[in-house]
Amino acid sequence: MTLAWSPSRRGPLGVYLHIPFCRQRCSYCSFNTGPYHPAAMDRFHSALLDEIDLVGEAAWAGDVTIGTVFFGGGTPSLLEPIELETILDRLRKRFALDPGAEVTVECNPESLTRAKAEGYRLAGVNRLSLGVQSLDDELLVRLGRLHSSDDARRAFDAARSAGVDNVSLDLMYGLPGQDVARWESTVRGVLAWRPEHLSAYALTLDEGSRWAGEGVAGLPGEETVTAQYWALARMAREAGYEHYEISNYARRGFRSRHNQVYWRAEEYLALGPGACGFLGDVRYGNVKPVERYCTALEAGGLPLGTHEVLTPAQRKAEKVILGLRLSDGVPLAWLEDARSLVETWASLGLLEVAGDRCRLTEAGFLLSDSLFVHLL
Template identity: 40%
Template structure:
């Protein structure tokens, strides 16, 4: 039986100062003054249209992603949260995260964001090496990155994530370890550490940068950086996420545990479990900000709305759950997909035979080998 899981809310702000050459998100370089008030009104219409999908449910986390949400002033973020909490029930102490580009951090703004309700900030640092930052097309340098983090801490925000990338153009192991050491010195609650990949339809995919480390070097960097983070008290709990005890990202954990989420904003994606019909649906909004502003809250503002076919649910579930070090429990698989555990018995047996997964009662988790070949493990569940 399909049982609706916890619900989160994702809010997309599509603008940034400048599009980075590696970025494949729905982000658009700022041109002129941002239509802040018009966009807030569009978000309200968008949410109103989605409300029937989540009547009576409680929101446990909110995430402002982008683009660069920190381009919006604190009062705008506060107005968005006020509009959302007037229409949805927020859990007491709900985690409310806002992504921030260090190059947009200004003195006094973090006090405003905290007053608006933001209690977690995720900084897109990527590297503390100015040469690497320049090659990545970032608008900040290492000094600005440290200054931004300290401004947030001085404002009383202690639940901070720092994003780091590795296997960068011209980067070696010593440089990657230095990035991790600089990040740890700032004492954030959480670190994200992920490999640079050349995604389709990005500038880097069209013109790959020179000096990218090979696969063996990238693996060595990852292993040594994991050791350094573990030694400093940051335990790995997902493929690219590391946290101090009790500081895992609640919003992202809900994604990886196949939870539900409403998605509002240009190009935002949502996933909802509908107990009445037994369906799991994915719904997304039109990507172009101009189209979104014109059509949000109407059928033309919906980019797509599809039920996941039952035969595809195992793959969708594992695409998320097998990223977690903790793995998943068979009872959770059943409640969140509406399928019997027998539906994946064959794939689980194959994964165990290959040494990719191990079982402890009804809980299945990736082995060290399985974590190295995550995509291959997940691929077992992809149906023809």
């Protein structure tokens, strides 16, 4: 059994691999995760290799190259270097991995050492994404994180000393008890480290998280969260970072290539429990429970859970909305049917038109969720 869908082109594909284990679930987390146990990791690791083999048996597998690989989670840095190396070797065996492919691993600071970072680099990883979230130790405890601000700095230094020259940091704002000054202190601290990339997300209480179910006190008001957004945009710009996507900032030449696969509505494979992929005109997802995922593969089948065939109209809408997330914007012709919206947003300073392209401004980025509703 192999995938029933095929890519629409033979250009590079992205690959997303979901590593579903965590030592502790964070208060805000709604992702597909489960408690870490060595035996569970061993079983999952074997199943993941089987999934790569099955997908690699597709008739088109030999005709495509892999341009980006992203290990997300969960906590992918719970993988030992030899386990990660085995996964990448299996990908190389089944697919043509571009020699210059971007290979990213999400890491929690408490689980990243210099030896592990060096092992990852030697296995072929060339980008690490550290889940710092905050440099405020009080907030880190409330978030349910297992690391301190000192641990975050040690992890960053471990990556650098291991020879990793492309490090991204994840941050969160809009946190309970976090005023603008506390947020600015974290931003100022991480900018001083000079990472290549920053991702910063406002807290959302998504279904499935503990805070969504139980509630959380002390959330800042909308005005404070807006001020935090503008503080980051200003501080990052002054430090030489490009605000290239709604929630992402990069030094020149260090945009996330894998995430741009998503934002440009390009195609990517999904591997691991709960992972989602997109091939041709089909969006699909694997089953989420690790037990079901492993059982399906041990029986010789793929662990597919859902799929949806997109209509041309859905595909067009997705390309517009995802493309407007980037500072590059989209061709103005893509919004031909929404000319009045374009003119209104431009008059409000939310969108800019330059030649045959249009893009959201930083003010437009801030209001993008409400703007995109009008394009659906």
